[in-house]
Amino acid sequence: MTKIQNAVIGSVRTVIGWVPAGWLPGGSPDPLIERRAAIGRQASRLDGPLKVAGEARFAAEVAVDNLSYAALVHSPITRGRITRLDTDAAEAAPGVIFVVTHRNMPRLGTLALIGMSDMSAVGNSDLPILQDAHVHYNGQIVAAVIAETQEQADHAASLIVIDYTAEPAKTLFEEAKATARTPASILIEKNHVAVGNAERELSRSAHSVDNVYRTPPQNHNAIELHTVTAIWEGDGLLVQDTTQMVAPSATALAKLFGLKREQVRVLSPFVGGGFGGKGMWDHQIIAVAVARMVGRPVRLTLSREGVYRIIGGRTPSEQRVAIGADAAGRFTALIHSGYSVMPPYGACPEQYTLGSRALYDAKSFEFLQRHVDLDIVPNTFMRAPGEAIGTFAVESAVDELAHAMGVDPVDLRMTNIAERHPVSGTPFSQHALKQAFKDGADRFGWSRRALEPGSRREGEWRIGMGCAAGSFPYARMPGANVRITLHGDGSATIACSAQEMGMGTATVQAQHAADRLGLPLAAIRFELGDSDLPASPMAGGSSQTASVAGAIIAAAEKLTGEMLRLAGNASPVAGLRASEVQLTDGGIASIADPSRHDSFKSILARAARDDMTVTAAGSMPLEMFKFAMHTTSAVFCELRVSDVTGEVRVDRLLGSFDCGTILNPKTAASQFRGGMIMGLGLALTEESLFDERSGRIMNASLADYHIPTHLDVPQIDVMWTDIPDPRSPLGARGIGEIGITGVGAAVANAVFNATGKRVRDLPITLDKLLPD
Numbered sequence: 001m002t003k004i005q006n007a008v009i010g011s012v013r014t015v016i017g018w019v020p021a022g023w024l025p026g027g028s029p030d031p032l033i034e035r036r037a038a039i040g041r042q043a044s045r046l047d048g049p050l051k052v053a054g055e056a057r058f059a060a061e062v063a064v065d066n067l068s069y070a071a072l073v074h075s076p077i078t079r080g081r082i083t084r085l086d087t088d089a090a091e092a093a094p095g096v097i098f099v100v101t102h103r104n105m106p107r108l109g110t111l112a113l114i115g116m117s118d119m120s121a122v123g124n125s126d127l128p129i130l131q132d133a134h135v136h137y138n139g140q141i142v143a144a145v146i147a148e149t150q151e152q153a154d155h156a157a158s159l160i161v162i163d164y165t166a167e168p169a170k171t172l173f174e175e176a177k178a179t180a181r182t183p184a185s186i187l188i189e190k191n192h193v194a195v196g197n198a199e200r201e202l203s204r205s206a207h208s209v210d211n212v213y214r215t216p217p218q219n220h221n222a223i224e225l226h227t228v229t230a231i232w233e234g235d236g237l238l239v240q241d242t243t244q245m246v247a248p249s250a251t252a253l254a255k256l257f258g259l260k261r262e263q264v265r266v267l268s269p270f271v272g273g274g275f276g277g278k279g280m281w282d283h284q285i286i287a288v289a290v291a292r293m294v295g296r297p298v299r300l301t302l303s304r305e306g307v308y309r310i311i312g313g314r315t316p317s318e319q320r321v322a323i324g325a326d327a328a329g330r331f332t333a334l335i336h337s338g339y340s341v342m343p344p345y346g347a348c349p350e351q352y353t354l355g356s357r358a359l360y361d362a363k364s365f366e367f368l369q370r371h372v373d374l375d376i377v378p379n380t381f382m383r384a385p386g387e388a389i390g391t392f393a394v395e396s397a398v399d400e401l402a403h404a405m406g407v408d409p410v411d412l413r414m415t416n417i418a419e420r421h422p423v424s425g426t427p428f429s430q431h432a433l434k435q436a437f438k439d440g441a442d443r444f445g446w447s448r449r450a451l452e453p454g455s456r457r458e459g460e461w462r463i464g465m466g467c468a469a470g471s472f473p474y475a476r477m478p479g480a481n482v483r484i485t486l487h488g489d490g491s492a493t494i495a496c497s498a499q500e501m502g503m504g505t506a507t508v509q510a511q512h513a514a515d516r517l518g519l520p521l522a523a524i525r526f527e528l529g530d531s532d533l534p535a536s537p538m539a540g541g542s543s544q545t546a547s548v549a550g551a552i553i554a555a556a557e558k559l560t561g562e563m564l565r566l567a568g569n570a571s572p573v574a575g576l577r578a579s580e581v582q583l584t585d586g587g588i589a590s591i592a593d594p595s596r597h598d599s600f601k602s603i604l605a606r607a608a609r610d611d612m613t614v615t616a617a618g619s620m621p622l623e624m625f626k627f628a629m630h631t632t633s634a635v636f637c638e639l640r641v642s643d644v645t646g647e648v649r650v651d652r653l654l655g656s657f658d659c660g661t662i663l664n665p666k667t668a669a670s671q672f673r674g675g676m677i678m679g680l681g682l683a684l685t686e687e688s689l690f691d692e693r694s695g696r697i698m699n700a701s702l703a704d705y706h707i708p709t710h711l712d713v714p715q716i717d718v719m720w721t722d723i724p725d726p727r728s729p730l731g732a733r734g735i736g737e738i739g740i741t742g743v744g745a746a747v748a749n750a751v752f753n754a755t756g757k758r759v760r761d762l763p764i765t766l767d768k769l770l771p772d
Contacts, residue, residue, distance in 0.1 A: 675739020
């Protein structure tokens with residue numbers, strides 16, 4: 001996040017802007033956009049039968065001989081140092097094999113922090129791990145016990161006696177704002193952006209709103225707890241992990257432990273939810289180090305409380321949003337600024353202003369984020385990091401402006417939705433947010449919304465409707481590699497280290513490979529979740545589908561050339577170039593004359609080959625620098641609020657999405673609904689209660705941290721435009737994050753429509769809605 005990065009990114013965009021679109025990836029639309037068969041079908045998940053039968057082995061279920069178990073000890077202070085450390089009782093406890101502290105932990109370096117310049121970097125923090133007596137945040141690991149059973153390890157951990165000298169700690173958000181840092185960039189975007197004089201335009205506007213919105217910290221709560229099993233086999237390391245960073249984790253562990261990359265293997269075939277939290281944290285490093293020290297496999301599973309103590313989440317934010325409009329309702333000023341937490345040892349900003357830059361036209365803009373430095377567990381990305389909370393602020397402000405002007409909130413948005421990227425002027429690759437709003441409003445019955453807040457009621461319940469827009473950027477990561485093996489029986493195996501976290505990666509990519517290779521879906525086998533396979537970047541930012549798809553395209557092109565060479569002069573496709581053929585009907589055919597067709601089976605049989613294998617990497621994602629590429633949403637909510645208790649009951653949610661081609665309607669609908677349910681948690685229930693006196697999270701359990709349950713979740717309807725993006729592989733953009741984006745604001749706006757009370761401080765709990 002430096003000025004140098006801004007200059008480099010700016011230069012790349014300038015140069016790419018001069019390059020004709022046809023020369024770039026996506027310059028010509030992917031032919032599968034028009035010629036698809038498996039893609040677009042409601043295929044059931046390929047791993048579904050394994051999971052239903054209980055045969056899918058997650059990280060905590062893998063059978064390992066001679067296994068030992070670890071338990072962690074966490075610091076109860078926020079900042080200071082250890083002054084007394086007594087492990088005698090723990091070491092003498094039944095079943096204990098080893099106790100590790102900073103006194104005997106091997107000397108290790110620190111992980112490279114996640115960033116845009118190194119796709120293999122996985123570190124969420126560059127703090128030392130059990131390297132000294134210093135404590136940097138409440139919950140930091142200060143010791144670990146290895147024992148024959150988990151129960152023995154847990155008991156022995158409770159016997160360790162540690163005394164601390166506490167030092168002054170930064171735990172007060174409001175106080176720390178005075179020394180907040182202003183980074184030069186947020187991810188790959190310049191942080192402070194000003195177009196025109198937004199403050200001046202705001203003061204001159206015929207209509208305006210200017211308010212502060214607050215969102216709380218939130219913790220990750222994936223169903224599957226973080227588990228790692230570390231196994232040393234001589235100088236080689238095998239790690240069974242629950243991670244969304246399979247290949248990058250192997251690279252990072254090799255560097256940290258002085259190994260060659262080929263000496264480390266990370267396996268993670270199934271992940272029970274990631275959402276940004278299943279990265280590289282202290283517990284994996286400790287497990288790997290201790291397994292080498294004791295000469296036995298070590299399994300370390302975080303408790304639910306342990307997840308809260310050492311796995312970061314979404315940070316609190318304070319956001320100012322000011323919008324000015326002229327008499328016709330056109331925005332004259334849009335200001336979005338504020339504060340969120342990112343300590344200097346962290347890597348993951350909360351990019352709450354980035355989505356705001358792409359939604360609406362305005363005469364002037366100003367965007368600025370500041371980082372507050374607190375002594376906390378390093379924060380990390382959480383589904384739609386930044387965008388989820390940024391849209392709460394901006395879309396609440398748009399709703400407030402619509403109310404102040406006496407106009408319909410959908411109409412105000414439709415008046416101002418951008419046709420080009422409003423800040424840079426870059427053309428959108430494909431953009432149908434207006435259609436998404438129109439389609440969604442029609443299906444939802446938006447015309448039935450009461451114009452006067454608080455005027456619609458049934459008994460004790462006041463009923464309201466709200467809406468919001470959302471935007472999440474398209475991303476295709478560099479460094480995705482795929483191996484295609486075409487077998488003599490006409491089947492194919494696709495291999496890539498990509499992660500399966502529940503979103504249906506294997507299913508959708510098998511559908512893609514079937515269409516790309518001209519084979520039936522049943523003939524495709526997809527291997528993933530193994531760092532020994534061709535490397536894929538981390539799964540995050542709704543990027544994995546496009547990234548892996550780009551690599552499959554490259555591998556299929558390479559396979560086409562190899563098979564043409566192998567076919568020989570006797571083949572019906574002899575003399576044709578790769579650009580003159582397509583893979584179809586189980587073989588290669590001339591585009592101009594489809595009767596000139598040679599099957600894969602025939603080509604391999606004539607060459608006396610059992611198979612043909614090619615490996616290729618996806619092209620550089622230059623389309624991201626040439627075009628503005630964003631998945632967008634229009635979210636609608638109907639709810640009721642009790643006059644007696646202040647309880648909120650959401651009755652209906654509808655999400656209307658513009659995200660390019662929908663590759664599998666069944667898995668896509670599941671992704672959208674899952675994101676929208678997380679949005680309900682953001683709006684109504686989820687909040688990490690941070691004790692500013694001690695720096696400790698007080699509600700570190702699912703009994704006290706409230707995620708939405710079945711009774712909280714209403715009927716959820718999803719729809720999409722299904723308009724292909726001509727610049728992306730398969731015409732698709734990411735969908736994993738957009739489901740949550742906009743839900744918080746839609747709920748808050750519906751609450752206002754029901755009650756006339758504007759809540760600008762999430763979550764919307766009943767105490768904020770009780771009668772005055």
